[in-house]
Amino acid sequence: MTNLEKYNKVFQVILKKEGEELKELRYRGVPEWDSMGHMNLVGELEEKFDIMLDTPDMLAFSSYEKGKEILKKYGVEIEKEDA
């Protein structure tokens, strides 16, 4: 499984969103991504990629795309999606 697939899977499991919906996901943009959804998202990403996010990064994690940038700081490169 690629990092992109793992990354997408986390959003699918926690926020119940898939495919094209993923790219548009933002914190509080859907009912599932509220403060509690955010906790679960962060926890699942930490577990799946075996990383520990600092609190400022947890707070800065405001969208699906922003999350990719943040994970890069922790050595997790999310592959670009095919056009």
Add this chain to the structure above:
Amino acid sequence: MPRLFVLEDRLTQSNCYLMEDNGSVLIIDPNDHERILKIIREHQWNIDYILLTHEHCDHIQGLNGVRRGYPEALVIATAVCSENLGNRIKNMSGMMGTYLHFKYGGDKKYVYSSILCNPANLTFDQEYEFHWKGHMIQMELVPGHTMGSCCIRMDETILFSGDYLIMGEEDITRLAGGNEEAYETYAKPWIEALEDGIHIYPGHGTDYILKKEKR
């Protein structure tokens, strides 16, 4: 009756319950080990038991400190709770700073260190009961808030409900380890079957007497 002390944690607002009877103490959800140890040492009491309602960090953040001070105290929890005590994601300590930021709002950053605890000394799957100072203590698995959540009865008249039955709040199943299906199947009917008149001591907020119209 034993004397009951309530220690509310200033940061997370969790309740720790400390029961004392003739110098022996039973603690439920140790949240602030410095305050707990101060009271115990000032009175020269001894801790017999530490009971955990569930594994979330606001309910166990004082466990390591209390255990260091009183290593002979017996820690009792459900098997699932015990297993998750040493997992910073399952016990939520890895993200508690963020959680508090959302909970309280504003620009303040909350510093909250990860908490890793050793397993309980005694675990159970469904229920465990014992006598302490002439009182019947019954711990019962009530999965939903987490799969390792339990409620603790004393003498059928008092219920330490953990993060269930918090006054004015819905029971939450969306935090780490929570399971909505388990809540609907097990916890909700269990809570609905509770008898009127039982004194509820929840993991947050004030205690109250359960009455049907309050449910």
